[in-house]
Amino acid sequence: MTQINSTSSTIIANFQISLHSGSQVFELSVNSEFPSTGITAILGESGSGKTTLLRCIAGLEKSAKGLLKVGETTWLDDKHCVPTYEREIGYVFQDARLFEHLNVQGNLQFAIKRSHEKVQKAFYAEVINALDIGHLMQHKPDQLSGGEKQRVAIARALLVKPKMLIMDEPLASLDNARKQDVLPYLAALQNMFHLPVLYVSHSTDEVCRLADHVIVLHQGKVVAQGGINDVFASTQLPHIYKQETSTIIKAKIIEKDERWHLVKAEFDGNTLWLQDHNQAIGKAVRLRIIASDVSLSLQDEKESTILNRLEGRIGGIEIDKKSATALVTVDLMNSEVVAQVTRKSIDDLFLMVGMKIWAQIKSVAILA
Numbered sequence: 001m002t003q004i005n006s007t008s009s010t011i012i013a014n015f016q017i018s019l020h021s022g023s024q025v026f027e028l029s030v031n032s033e034f035p036s037t038g039i040t041a042i043l044g045e046s047g048s049g050k051t052t053l054l055r056c057i058a059g060l061e062k063s064a065k066g067l068l069k070v071g072e073t074t075w076l077d078d079k080h081c082v083p084t085y086e087r088e089i090g091y092v093f094q095d096a097r098l099f100e101h102l103n104v105q106g107n108l109q110f111a112i113k114r115s116h117e118k119v120q121k122a123f124y125a126e127v128i129n130a131l132d133i134g135h136l137m138q139h140k141p142d143q144l145s146g147g148e149k150q151r152v153a154i155a156r157a158l159l160v161k162p163k164m165l166i167m168d169e170p171l172a173s174l175d176n177a178r179k180q181d182v183l184p185y186l187a188a189l190q191n192m193f194h195l196p197v198l199y200v201s202h203s204t205d206e207v208c209r210l211a212d213h214v215i216v217l218h219q220g221k222v223v224a225q226g227g228i229n230d231v232f233a234s235t236q237l238p239h240i241y242k243q244e245t246s247t248i249i250k251a252k253i254i255e256k257d258e259r260w261h262l263v264k265a266e267f268d269g270n271t272l273w274l275q276d277h278n279q280a281i282g283k284a285v286r287l288r289i290i291a292s293d294v295s296l297s298l299q300d301e302k303e304s305t306i307l308n309r310l311e312g313r314i315g316g317i318e319i320d321k322k323s324a325t326a327l328v329t330v331d332l333m334n335s336e337v338v339a340q341v342t343r344k345s346i347d348d349l350f351l352m353v354g355m356k357i358w359a360q361i362k363s364v365a366i367l368a
């Protein structure tokens with residue numbers, strides 16, 4: 001797990017809360033430290049406490065006890081509880097919650113009036129541009145698609161000039177095609193507006209595509225946390241997500257092979273061939289390699305249909321004696337990839353840390 005030193009650029013969330021409903025009690029207990037830059041995803045099944053965690057961070061749950069610090073600013077300790085409006089948070093919910101009687105421009109103007117700082121014209125233009133909603137200004141919400149509504153909702157949240165953006169399943173109400181419309185805007189946000197984003201989701205696909213850091217909740221407890229690969233490429237990932245174990249790679253397209261409709265992506269001195277989906281040379285891409293799509297070989301199997309074979313050394317073997325499979329980390333040049341293989345194969349091939357190995361990658365998903 002990535003150890004983050006407590007600095008002015010971290011968020012410390014170390015608190016508990018009990019919610020009572022009749023004879024039912026739900027207890028949430030978190031002890032997390034995560035960066036105050038980039039997207040931190042909060043992943044978990046329904047009822048695991050994701051929204052409750054966000055509500056505590058937003059100051060909407062008054063009975064939370066413990067410590068919440070954002071950089072140098074304390075929002076909660078045993079003496080203080082900063083009220084919600086002073087926390088300067090922007091929200092995006094599952095449903096866009098736009099004012100139906102106002103057009104897009106009216107909805108945005110409403111946010112500007114509530115802004116924590118004066119909104120300069122240039123910032124307004126930047127937000128509209130980033131979400132690509134300039135042509136929708138005169139439309140009323142009922143004239144917008146679900147994806148357009150969410151883009152307006154994100155713009156509205158940004159125009160409040162928040163210190164933190166909280167997104168509670170912003171894509172959950174959209175069909176798959178609309179999700180794909182909105183995802184690139186979300187992916188671009190962090191680079192443009194440099195504010196911490198807390199992003200709640202059920203979807204590991206969304207999390208792998210967007211997040212740099214992840215907190216996984218189960219029944220009100222944090223069961224895994226850390227950088228995206230610290231969680232997704234390790235046995236830290238809880239059992240319900242085991243099939244999703246993956247390596248997330250930030251790569252760049254460096255070459256096109258028009259004949260075979262392929263592109264070459266480079267990461268840390270390693271290369272992978274991918275299907276050409278019109279990615280321009282130079283484009284930054286996030287790739288996901290599911291661990292069960294990686295097999296291992298003691299030699300370079302040139303006479304194989306697998307195009308991507310990366311030479312490396314075994315950096316680690318994580319065995320779960322209750323499972324038929326294990327995770328093998330292959331150290332590449334300045335990087336690594338994780339393979340999920342059977343324990344029997346590890347035994348048959350006498351695989352050991354330090355051995356030379358070829359990772360054969362059957363499929364690579366391009367996430368962004």
Ligand SMILES: Nc1ncnc2c1ncn2[C@@H]1O[C@H](COP(=O)(O)OP(=O)(O)OP(=O)(O)O)[C@@H](O)[C@H]1O
Binds near residue numbers: 019020021044050
């Ligand atoms: N005000 C409340 N009083 C009592 N129990 C509550 C209250 N709010 C939430 N709960 C309970 O707390 C648990 C966690 O709810 P929460 O909404 O945080 O989960 P979630 O992970 O966001 O779920 P989902 O993905 O379904 O939105 C649930 O069992 C819920 O019933």
